[in-house]
Amino acid sequence: MSIKRGQKVPGSKKPLGLRIYNHRWFYVMFAPVLVFITLFNYLPMFFIRYAFYDYKMAQEPVFVGLKHFEKLLKKQDFIRAFVNTFELSIVKLLLNTFMAVIISLLLNEIKNLKAKKAVQTLIYLPHFMSWVVTASVFRLILSPTNEGLVNSFLVNLGVINKDQMIYFLAEEKWWRPVYYIVNIWKDTGWGTIIYLATLSGISPELYEAAQIDGANRWNQMRFITLPSLANTIITVLILNLAKIMNLFESVFVMYNSAVYAVSDVIQTYVYRQTFGGGIPNYGYTTAVGLMSSIVGCVLVLICNYASKKVRGRGIV
Amino acid sequence: MRKSTQKFLSLGLSLALVFSLTACGSKDEPKADPTPAPTQGATDNNGGDATATPEAPVSEVEKPSVITVMIDGTVFTEPNGRAQFETALEAELGLDVQFTQPDHSGYYDAVGLTFAGSNWPDVVILGGSYYTNYASAGLLADITEYWDNSELKASGRITNVDAMEAIKVDGKLYGFTPARGNGCVTYVKKAWLDKAGLSVPTNYDEYLNMLKVFTESDMNDSGDPSNTYGVSAAGLVGTEAPYINYLPEFYQDAYPDFTQDESGKWIDGFSTDAMKAALQRLKDAYSAGYIDKETITNGTKDCRTKFFDDKFGVFTYWAGTWAFNLKNNLESNGKDGELVVLPPIAEMGSYVERQAPAWCITAKAENPEGIFKYFLEPMLDGGAVQTLWTYGVKGVHWDDKAETIKLTEDKELTFTEGQFHFLPSLEKPDTLLTKHHLDPMLSFATYVDNADPGISSVNPVAKDSSEKFNEWAVPAKMVVSNDTINEYNADLWDLRTQIITKVVTGDMSVEDGMNEYTSQSADMVQEILDSLNN
Numbered sequence: 094m095s096i097k098r099g100q101k102v103p104g105s106k107k108p109l110g111l112r113i114y115n116h117r118w119f120y121v122m123f124a125p126v127l128v129f130i131t132l133f134n135y136l137p138m139f140f141i142r143y144a145f146y147d148y149k150m151a152q153e154p155v156f157v158g159l160k161h162f163e164k165l166l167k168k169q170d171f172i173r174a175f176v177n178t179f180e181l182s183i184v185k186l187l188l189n190t191f192m193a194v195i196i197s198l199l200l201n202e203i204k205n206l207k208a209k210k211a212v213q214t215l216i217y218l219p220h221f222m223s224w225v226v227t228a229s230v231f232r233l234i235l236s237p238t239n240e241g242l243v244n245s246f247l248v249n250l251g252v253i254n255k256d257q258m259i260y261f262l263a264e265e266k267w268w269r270p271v272y273y274i275v276n277i278w279k280d281t282g283w284g285t286i287i288y289l290a291t292l293s294g295i296s297p298e299l300y301e302a303a304q305i306d307g308a309n310r311w312n313q314m315r316f317i318t319l320p321s322l323a324n325t326i327i328t329v330l331i332l333n334l335a336k337i338m339n340l341f342e343s344v345f346v347m348y349n350s351a352v353y354a355v356s357d358v359i360q361t362y363v364y365r366q367t368f369g370g371g372i373p374n375y376g377y378t379t380a381v382g383l384m385s386s387i388v389g390c391v392l393v394l395i396c397n398y399a400s401k402k403v404r405g406r407g408i409v
Numbered sequence: 410m411r412k413s414t415q416k417f418l419s420l421g422l423s424l425a426l427v428f429s430l431t432a433c434g435s436k437d438e439p440k441a442d443p444t445p446a447p448t449q450g451a452t453d454n455n456g457g458d459a460t461a462t463p464e465a466p467v468s469e470v471e472k473p474s475v476i477t478v479m480i481d482g483t484v485f486t487e488p489n490g491r492a493q494f495e496t497a498l499e500a501e502l503g504l505d506v507q508f509t510q511p512d513h514s515g516y517y518d519a520v521g522l523t524f525a526g527s528n529w530p531d532v533v534i535l536g537g538s539y540y541t542n543y544a545s546a547g548l549l550a551d552i553t554e555y556w557d558n559s560e561l562k563a564s565g566r567i568t569n570v571d572a573m574e575a576i577k578v579d580g581k582l583y584g585f586t587p588a589r590g591n592g593c594v595t596y597v598k599k600a601w602l603d604k605a606g607l608s609v610p611t612n613y614d615e616y617l618n619m620l621k622v623f624t625e626s627d628m629n630d631s632g633d634p635s636n637t638y639g640v641s642a643a644g645l646v647g648t649e650a651p652y653i654n655y656l657p658e659f660y661q662d663a664y665p666d667f668t669q670d671e672s673g674k675w676i677d678g679f680s681t682d683a684m685k686a687a688l689q690r691l692k693d694a695y696s697a698g699y700i701d702k703e704t705i706t707n708g709t710k711d712c713r714t715k716f717f718d719d720k721f722g723v724f725t726y727w728a729g730t731w732a733f734n735l736k737n738n739l740e741s742n743g744k745d746g747e748l749v750v751l752p753p754i755a756e757m758g759s760y761v762e763r764q765a766p767a768w769c770i771t772a773k774a775e776n777p778e779g780i781f782k783y784f785l786e787p788m789l790d791g792g793a794v795q796t797l798w799t800y801g802v803k804g805v806h807w808d809d810k811a812e813t814i815k816l817t818e819d820k821e822l823t824f825t826e827g828q829f830h831f832l833p834s835l836e837k838p839d840t841l842l843t844k845h846h847l848d849p850m851l852s853f854a855t856y857v858d859n860a861d862p863g864i865s866s867v868n869p870v871a872k873d874s875s876e877k878f879n880e881w882a883v884p885a886k887m888v889v890s891n892d893t894i895n896e897y898n899a900d901l902w903d904l905r906t907q908i909i910t911k912v913v914t915g916d917m918s919v920e921d922g923m924n925e926y927t928s929q930s931a932d933m934v935q936e937i938l939d940s941l942n943n
Contacts, residue, residue, distance in 0.1 A: 149546070149895075150521075150524040150525055150543075150546060150548055151524065151546065151547060151548050151772060151773075152546075168900075169929070170900065170903060232706060236703060237702045237703065238636070238702065238703065239633070239635070239636050255635060256698075258702070260702060260703075260705075260914075262706055263705045263706060263910075263914065349705050349706050349910070350705070350903075350906040350907050350909075350910045351705050351907075351910040351911065351914060351916075353903070353907055365899050365903060366899045366900075367521065367899075368517065368518050368521055369898065369899030369902055369903065371538075371542055371890065371894060371895035371896075371898035371899065372542050372543070372546045372890075372895040373521065373525075373895075373899075374895075374896070375525055
């Protein structure tokens with residue numbers, strides 16, 4: 094039976110209760126997700142109101158209006174953390190996406206299935222290491238002593254003298270490059286999964302037709318593979334943009350007081366404000382969190398708008 | 410999808426939800442029918458065996474049936490037999506004790522989050538600045554009266570009543586400290602001193618010279634004189650009061666927080682000339698390579714590992730049990746384990762004893778007097794309960810029967826009948842336990858009839874270090890707290906640690922550092938000083 098546009102689907106007149114009953118097992122399956130999201134995502138939103146209160150332990154919250162927002166916008170440390178969050182997140186996002194696409198393309202070119210699987214396994218593994226372990230490993234590798242692999246290498250190559258070893262994690266000019274490299278090492282492999290899935294979905298007929306037309310491998314990649322990946326790249330970028338204000342663990346395990354100027358992000362700033370001694374004012378730290386959530390939300394909306402303009406459709 | 414599959418999946422997911430939410434709830438239900446109350450100053454020392462409890466004293470204080478307690482990692486952890494300890498303690502106290510024990514390194518984060526909610530424990534351990542801050546903020550119960558009227562205080566077994574006086578906030582007591590706070594002393598590898606032909610330094614110049622020799626000579630016989638340095642520490646400044654205890658020879662009389670001058674007026678210690686001089690000393694030593702380059706990113710475990718690997722020769726670390734641990738680990742690594750406990754150099758005059766961690770009753774506890782009498786006071790009962798807190802449970806953590814304990818393939822220890830000895834750690838079976846929450850060398854109360862079952866087992870190295878520290882140390886300054894300080898504390902410490910790091914690592918001069926500190930903190934500091942002095 095064919096259904097024409099505008100024609101009602103048979104059965105759609107059934108009462109809602111009956112339709113729910115018919116699909117009851119799907120609803121039961123959905124229930125855990127609904128409960129979790131309600132409990133851990135939506136209910137906490139009610140406490141956003143504390144951004145407008147002085148809220149300290151054991152004291153009744155006192156409404157203070159926009160006081161915390163005025164205060165944080167005057168604070169140099171907050172502004173610095175805000176700018177750092179943007180810079181670190183966006184550069185990390187672009188680098189990780191770029192590297193993931195490149196590696197996906199290279200992996201896609203490997204014809205030996207066993208070799209391809211082996212490489213995939215190897216590059217996925219770092220994703221499963223905790224950030225604490227990752228930071229410890231890189232601290233050893235980057236140690237400014239004879240035990241540090243990188244410094245020893247540089248000394249042996251004659252690039253630096255023994256007394257000029259670089260303290261990568263405590264020098265402002267080195268911290269960010271190191272941070273980006275560690276992130277690429279850890280997350281690029283995992284990021285390739287979605288691109289490899291897209292690549293496997295490209296019709297081989299397109300490549301065959303291109304070959305018949307005389308396209309070499311570079312042109313096949315340029316005119317078939319990359320355009321096919323474009324939608325996925327944009328989608329991944331936009332989805333990840335929503336999370337750029339959430340930078341915490343990767344920074345927290347690698348930063349220190351010597352590099353706050355280039356490494357301190359909103360979440361680490363909130364952490365120190367909350368647990369850095371004294372009785373914290375949760376009102377202030379909630380205000381900082383709310384501010385970053387609003388910025389994240391605005392960013393997603395802007396990107397979605399840009400996507401609609403460029404591609405004719407958005408993703409949210 | 411087949412209907413049976415749908416059913417199976419949906420039931421599975423629902424069960425997963427139920428179990429995961431169950432994990433959010435309280436794990437223990439109050440136990441019914443608690444045993445009778447213990448007497449103060451129990452007469453046996455059976456180490457916590459769950460045996461019959463002596464008859465309860467006549468008391469007007471209501472005995473709580475359940476006490477919730479938040480503890481850090483100084484109490485035996487779950488893998489190390491906390492459940493057995495809990496059972497034995499409940500049997501001795503005759504009440505249900507419900508412990509919450511967050512990870513030790515994140516303990517104060519967990520405490521902060523707990524107090525931000527409504528489900529407070531009855532009792533919580535708080536150290537140094539946390540105790541003062543929480544007491545000042547009205548989060549803790551005033552126990553002055555309970556302590557003053559306690560049988561424990563009147564028992565004559567308390568060796569240091571002044572310690573309880575020292576933690577009073579505005580004349581009121583908010584915590585019970587069963588033991589001294591302990592602190593750090595400087596250990597020097599004797600083999601390195603001997604190899605360098607140096608005597609024990611007595612002043613800063615001699616100390617610095619020692620670091621210089623340790624840094625520039627091949628102290629670890631590796632053939633490479635460049636792979637050792639003088640001293641290492643976990644950070645250039647501590648994150649908790651007394652802040653300066655890991656590099657005391659450099660800080661000397663400097664104190665980087667608010668303190669009172671000789672006239673009793675509050676000043677910002679970070680802005681003083683003493684602090685400038687301290688920063689200059691640190692900067693000079695760091696640039697010369699005498700201080701471990703990785704001090705900024707070191708954790709305490711990193712320092713210990715480097716010390717055991719003979720990377721440096723001078724280590725300021727905890728007195729007492731740790732003296733033995735350091736020696737033992739050095740020897741396990743095939744190094745000479747003999748350590749000299751350095752007397753405070755002339756410029757320091759003394760070491761600093763940190764404010765003792767306090768057992769506090771929270772302001773929301775319903776029966777603080779009962780909790781004090783039936784939970785805190787027995788901690789130093791001079792008998793079974795004190796033994797539980799000091800050594801753990803007999804047969805689980807310690808024993809006195811004749812036995813041979815095999816720690817490793819080539820390490821066996823034999824004990825005779827009646828000889829007190831710790832048992833292997835349940836978590837690390839190749840290591841013997843060394844103590845429980847209370848260090849017998851630091852405890853404030855003697856045993857009834859001096860019948861401490863394990864005092865003879867205290868290692869002489871640990872004892873020596875502890876006795877020297879007790880002789881050389883002065884109590885740390887009490888951390889001050891009020892609403893204004895709480896408002897700016899995090900910002901000020903952010904700024905201070907950044908200035909210290911930048912100055913010491915050579916990014917700025919001491920003068921520039923101090924100028925930057927003043928320009929960024931002047932308003933905050935002035936407001937705090939006004940709140941303290943007016």
